[in-house]
Amino acid sequence: MNFERDSARAVEDKNLQRALVNVTDRFRAARKRASDETPGWDGLRNRAREIKKQTIAHLDDYLLQLEENVRKSGGHVHWARDGEEARNIIIDIARRNGVKSVVKSKSMATEEIELNLGLEAAGIRAVETDLGEYIIQLAGEHPSHIIAPAIHKTRHDISELFAEKLGVPYLSEPQELTKVARERLRDEFLGAGMGVSGANFGVAETGTIVIVENEGNARLTTTVPRIHVALMGIEKLLPRFGDLSLFLPLLVRSATGQKTSTYISLITGPRRGADKDGPEEFHLVLLDNGRSGILANPETRESLYCIRCGACLNNCPVYRKVGGHSYGWVYSGPIGAIINPQLMGIDEAPELPFASSLCGACRDVCPVKIDFPKVLLELRSEVVTRKEKTGGASALLESLSFKFWRAVVTHRKIYELALRFSYYAQRPWKTRKARGGGLRSLPYPFSRWTDERDFPAVSETPFRERWKKMKRRDGGAP
Numbered sequence: 001m002n003f004e005r006d007s008a009r010a011v012e013d014k015n016l017q018r019a020l021v022n023v024t025d026r027f028r029a030a031r032k033r034a035s036d037e038t039p040g041w042d043g044l045r046n047r048a049r050e051i052k053k054q055t056i057a058h059l060d061d062y063l064l065q066l067e068e069n070v071r072k073s074g075g076h077v078h079w080a081r082d083g084e085e086a087r088n089i090i091i092d093i094a095r096r097n098g099v100k101s102v103v104k105s106k107s108m109a110t111e112e113i114e115l116n117l118g119l120e121a122a123g124i125r126a127v128e129t130d131l132g133e134y135i136i137q138l139a140g141e142h143p144s145h146i147i148a149p150a151i152h153k154t155r156h157d158i159s160e161l162f163a164e165k166l167g168v169p170y171l172s173e174p175q176e177l178t179k180v181a182r183e184r185l186r187d188e189f190l191g192a193g194m195g196v197s198g199a200n201f202g203v204a205e206t207g208t209i210v211i212v213e214n215e216g217n218a219r220l221t222t223t224v225p226r227i228h229v230a231l232m233g234i235e236k237l238l239p240r241f242g243d244l245s246l247f248l249p250l251l252v253r254s255a256t257g258q259k260t261s262t263y264i265s266l267i268t269g270p271r272r273g274a275d276k277d278g279p280e281e282f283h284l285v286l287l288d289n290g291r292s293g294i295l296a297n298p299e300t301r302e303s304l305y306c307i308r309c310g311a312c313l314n315n316c317p318v319y320r321k322v323g324g325h326s327y328g329w330v331y332s333g334p335i336g337a338i339i340n341p342q343l344m345g346i347d348e349a350p351e352l353p354f355a356s357s358l359c360g361a362c363r364d365v366c367p368v369k370i371d372f373p374k375v376l377l378e379l380r381s382e383v384v385t386r387k388e389k390t391g392g393a394s395a396l397l398e399s400l401s402f403k404f405w406r407a408v409v410t411h412r413k414i415y416e417l418a419l420r421f422s423y424y425a426q427r428p429w430k431t432r433k434a435r436g437g438g439l440r441s442l443p444y445p446f447s448r449w450t451d452e453r454d455f456p457a458v459s460e461t462p463f464r465e466r467w468k469k470m471k472r473r474d475g476g477a478p
């Protein structure tokens with residue numbers, strides 16, 4: 001991944017810039033309207049945060065309770081330490097049942113473990129059935145938003161893509177494009193031997209998994225094929241069924257501003273007795289893949305409270321300019337900036353904790369009030385400490401510069417002396433009075449600062465002296 005390079009490209013992409021503003025503005029306005037209309041919205045967020053905090057603190061107990069209840073309802077539970085193990089479990093289930101093709105509903109966890117690649121390598125066809133995911137699968141790309149995976153594509157892009165990949169004429173109307181996708185996917189549902197979904201929540205008390213969606217494709221994925229496999233990150237737990245009455249409205253209103261989503265599927269085990277539909281086999285794969293490591297760190301543990309609503313992305317000034325692909329992995333925006341380095345290993349994504357202005361807009365909209373600035377600073381500190389240990393001369397110089405800077409700004413006398421020194425030191429260059437004077441550029445390595453920012457002139461008379469003068473002149477408080 002190379003955040004600096006990819007974000008610079010994204011900023012130059014006019015289509016992407018238009019699409020990002022259009023879609024995120026729409027989501028932001030809808031979330032704001034929904035939260036304003038919900039009495040006690042902030043109190044609901046506090047309660048949700050408290051429940052997630054308790055759940056994550058006792059995750060081991062709740063996971064065992066979930067496992068027991070899924071088994072009691074006739075389902076199978078599998079534990080996957082990492083992506084490879086999760087892929088192998090799912091492929092193994094497919095092979096044992098002679099499955100040749102799989103339909104999938106939208107799931108960031110399956111993106112995380114690159115399930116489609118694994119299935120393909122095992123000779124099993126995987127077809128995405130969420131419209132956005134279907135589009136990016138045809139394009140051979142990755143999602144660029146947690147809930148709107150094809151946010152970066154314009155209608156024209158999709159028309160061309162369908163014409164090229166599906167052999168249909170160029171269709172400019174979204175309804176026509178959707179109709180084509182629906183016809184193709186209907187056959188896939190009917191022919192698939194297995195459906196793979198994610199899970200928005202898993203309820204420990206009942207062994208139920210909950211899937212929230214608007215298109216009905218997840219409902220078909222989990223009921224039409226003979227086998228249903230759900231892949232769920234271990235942090236997606238809720239202790240009680242009753243908690244859904246809090247989390248479902250929070251999730252949907254934060255994500256799209258709807259009062260409720262079009263479909264909410266509550267799945268407790270496979271088809272039983274007089275059930276008219278549903279799979280004959282139900283498997284729940286519980287994915288760790290680095291989550292236990294996050295759990296072990298009390299400073300960043302709250303990253304696991306996330307319910308993947310996407311609100312932080314829509315409100316982030318960085319995401320809104322650089323889009324999702326700049327983050328180099330499945331999760332993007334503020335949640336990607338904190339979770340990717342922790343799941344992948346901080347050495348794989350050292351730039352991401354710095355991909356934030358620390359404005360706190362993400363924390364203000366997050367339904368579980370994740371304290372992003374705190375977690376980002378913690379991760380930044382980890383990156384810097386590692387760099388100091390392994391980064392050689394430039395890292396050492398950077399670290400010494402900041403230590404020097406700290407010593408100066410935390411001691412008044414030294415600070416005053418430094419200002420005097422700076423004033424006299426920059427006098428030889430102080431020729432651009434009309435532009436405010438001062439240095440316009442510094443030699444390397446300080447040029448990395450002045451290339452991007454002004455280095456304003458240090459005033460001959462410091463502010464505190466001017467303040468004293470004003471007080472004397474005005475005979476008291478200025």
Ligand code: SF4
Pocket residue numbers: 146254305306307308309310311312313335362365366367368369370
């Ligand atoms: S971090 Fe909060 S705002 Fe962002 S996706 Fe997760 S729950 Fe939503």
